[in-house]
Amino acid sequence: MTMNESESWVAGQAQGTTRQLREVLAKHVRREAELEELNHAARDLTRIREVEHTLRKVTERTKRLLDCDVAYLSAGVEGEGDFAVRAWSGNLSPAFLGIRVSVGNGVGGAVAATRQPVQVEDYLRAPEIEHNDYLDSHVRGEGIRTLLGVPLEVDGRLLGVLFAGRRTPLLFQESEIVLVSSLAAHAAVALDNAQLFESQETTMRELQRYASLLKTQNEAAEASAEVHEQLTQVLLRGEGVGHIMAIIGRALKVDVAMIDEAGAVLAGHGENPPSPPFTEEVEAALKRSRKTGRSVSAGGPDGRRWYVDTAAAGPTFLGSVLLASTRELTDVEVRTFERATQTTSVSRLADAAMAEAEMRASSEVIRRLIDPRRSSLDDLDRLARRHQLSAGPVTVTASDAEHGRNAAHLAAAVALCSETGGLAAWYEDRLVTIQPGDPKAVAESLWRRLRSSAGSPATVSAAGPARSLLELSHLYRESVQCLKLMHQLGRSSTWGSTAEFGIYSMLFTEGASDGLDHFVDSNIGRLLEYDTRHGADLVTTATAYLESSSSPSATASMLDIHVNTVSQRISRIDRMLGPDWRQSPRQLELHTALRLHALRAGGHFNQRSDQIADR
Template sequence: MAHSDPELAGEGGQGELAAYRLRRERELSSLYATARSLTVLGEVDEVLPSIVRAAHELIGSDFVYLSLRDASGALALSASAGTISSEFSSARMPAGAGLGGWVIESRAPVWVSDYRHADGFHRDPVFDRLVSDEGLVALLGVPLLVGDRVIGVLFAADRTERPFEKDEVALLSAFADHAAIALNNARLYDESRVALQRLQDAYRVIEDQVTTMERAAAVHEALTHVVLTGGGPDDIAQSLVDHLEGVVTIRDRDDEIVATRSSGAASAGEDPHLEQELLAQARRTGRCVHGEGADGTVLSVAAIQAGGSHLGSLSLRRRAVTESADVRMLERSAQITGLLALLRDARVEAEERVRGELLMELLSHPPLQPVHPALRDRALARGVDVDRLDVLVTADCPDRSAADIVRELHGASAELSGLAGEYLGRATMLLRADDAEAAVRTLHQRLRRRLGTPVLVVADRITGHDRAHSFTLAVRCLDVMRSLGETDRGATTRRYAMYGLVFDLRRAQELEGFVTDSLGPLLDYDRRRSTDLVSTVAAYFAHSGNLGRAAHALHVHPNTLLKRLDRITALLGTGWRSADSALRLHLAVRLHQLRALLDGPG
């Protein structure tokens, strides 16, 4: 049985009413935040996946998908959120068929608690088979309306039989209204962008017929347009190729190619040695320099610089001699490319700064207090659910600053819907991971590869939202690892649980009691007499009881070592070298040494 207007369950007592109102407030707040985030997206390819992701988080169903109508009126799946097969992702529903056909015809929400046994609409055998294979049972469809026109249907599906409550239907319908507007705006934006590109192409054809000075003015105008419209290196390279012909290559500060365009009028042969030599000259002089390659082509290179910082290079290879007007075009293009790079870096830095601030607020937030709604909304606007961040990671590398590590963590955090930043001088990240061991190994490999040097990475599973405690555990465990001689590893605090007494401050009293019970007489004796019996025991165990090697390590005569061992026996008793006593004493000495390394001799 299909439904187009489900009834809200009867109200209970005052407690149920208050809970209902609170849930509605949260849903409306989430609806407002997600709808607002859709308005900042420009292209259809960005809006479609954002709509289904936001709807998936908003409704909480197993699967959400969006189908758009084509010219024939059929519905084609355009975006989805949730696990589906490749066959379902290419599903297409004929016009008027299925639940979607009913939604389009009625221009109203329609749901079924069990699609397999529902009636009242025209079925499509192919689609029914796909639904059965995917295990979809309960389906809800709401129309995407632009004016009086239905442009598509937004579906929510569950793999268990259930009714959809009135509030769920209303919430998804309200979201669909916002999504339809955002999608229509994105289509208009794409159409305007295509029209603008066509105008630019037509303009370039005319420019080919003007004089050199007029061509230079056109290049300048095109570059200005790139800046004003938020273009990038590809647009700049294409503008230069359109007016100068040849092969244009733009490289970043790491000498990696970010854009290359060819008019087909010049050879694409490369001469890395010549290009590096010309780039060095360009960086010294600040001007465009030229050289002839072995194949007879002329290579012109301009450095991309800003405020003394090297941001990359722009090169033009072609058969023709580079004229003075063309040189000015290249130099101006290099300046524009540098400006775009700075603008891009500023945007990235601003976003990283916001994410870092969110991280700091979460780590300094009291664990027993709920997260402020404003902070939650700021995180959700960036695709981060703070309640699902259950793993804390910190990394350390002596050859790189914390800022360098954080820069790499930011790239990973965006992919993992997490947060990264510098907290108390440490490169730190919050993320969601079902398998913390696998996550920390993946992050370690990524940092190792991107930084090009050994790095230590430690992860801790957050319990009770006490993120600050997890940070302390991870940092102290990292220091323990380095004290143990580790230099290049990714691990969780659980892997080093045997040293938990050292790096878990909550167990400091246990550690103090264990060390005092085991080493108390030696520690007291060393303090009173300024001796070093504890170090003597450590050296004795470190060299497996070999007196010669232990004496050499302590820089004392073997007879002196024997006298110290006699003193230790007098203080601890004759059984201190037995198997059980030696194991306990050896562990106490090791923990005492690690504590001294972490906390200092005090």
């Protein structure tokens, strides 16, 4: 070998060595970069606590490490044994997300079966994997040719399969497979940790929810116990169903009311407590509750949710409690409502027992007060003080009830007298009260209470006020006489006082109704007939004329008509009755007939007789 040849050979060897050194150095640099990227990926993955974020980061790192077209990850579907695409990096269609792989099918199925990396150079032509139309159509649609799959495994548990794909047939090198397998190992641990963190967070949320629910239930139980304590105190103090309704309404933030068997409201609480008339659904709920003895819910007529419950003592029906709420009640609240209804039963029974005791006591007291033939004034004073009867002037009332409503009227009268400081009892088949106050005011107050509380009208008469307890007997007889007169005059189901009727009460005798009819008809019958036939006002004009001392101008002022009109009407009355109707003694009889007619029509005359009440 010549010198030149030797030098050429040496130079060639040097160039080859240099080239090899450069390749080795490049591999080391690339390997170092890959390891650095892998370390970065591992550090990033250890900081991630959310599963979907973990999956997305793994696919992004895989695509960057292998410089491939797409990377995606199929995670196990809990309880089904399949794997579904959960995340990807690269250009894939949305339809690709969620496609499922079963063990044995495709590259993913092969990885799941062998727990080893699997790759094919051309997926659709690869005979070494199991094909099916479902997977093949999706792979074909995405244009994937080369596909690599590696397992994500922790402690023998396969969490998923990591894929790397190319749209040109080019196999991944062994070093790349090792690299992505290392990434998959880190990713599997990170995914397992993320799942654990999410599971812990879910458990914590459930625990917090249960803690909140337990707190709510404890608060509801405490509130229920507080309501029970309040209801107990109401019973001990004997405060009645009105206070019970208020406790229920405030505790449950609802409107509530109690009704009796006739549907009359006994007590209520709230801005819009339930009241009749009720819908068919509510009526059906009332019947069902009465049959079962339990609360029943129903849709109310106002869009609110209604709850009804029955107050009873054995077979004895004591009323129904109705509750209206803008929300569904909880089980604890329903039990509170039912417990409160039971309390109303006890309260109603206690009220009935107390009313019966008071009635017996009041009956005896009233009997002695209005029939004091064997009692001195001092005895009556002691009796009145002992039963807390007002020391001031008092009024005696007498009233009668509709058939079958005696008990309801008595309960209403006793309740009113407990407020006014009076006494009430059933005496001689009449409801009698002795109360402080003006007769007219007392009569009207009692009449309104009987109508609203007892649910039916009554006729109420009043006499008084008594200046001495010795006058009560006389006032009672006057009140009874007035009551009978009101019936004779067609004034049933109204209220009145003896002062209102004045001397007309002296006209009353048993069976005098026909006589009164004859008296009125014989004096003013022609005027009544004329007014009815012609729609005139001769009776009104005659009454006003006599009430105004036969003054045409005063009559015109009272009737708000022209004085000439009065003169024309008086002339017509003269022609019909004769001119002596304006002169005594016929004037008195005719005036009395006119007043009796006004009283029959419900007119009220005061003692000054300065107005006509039926105008």
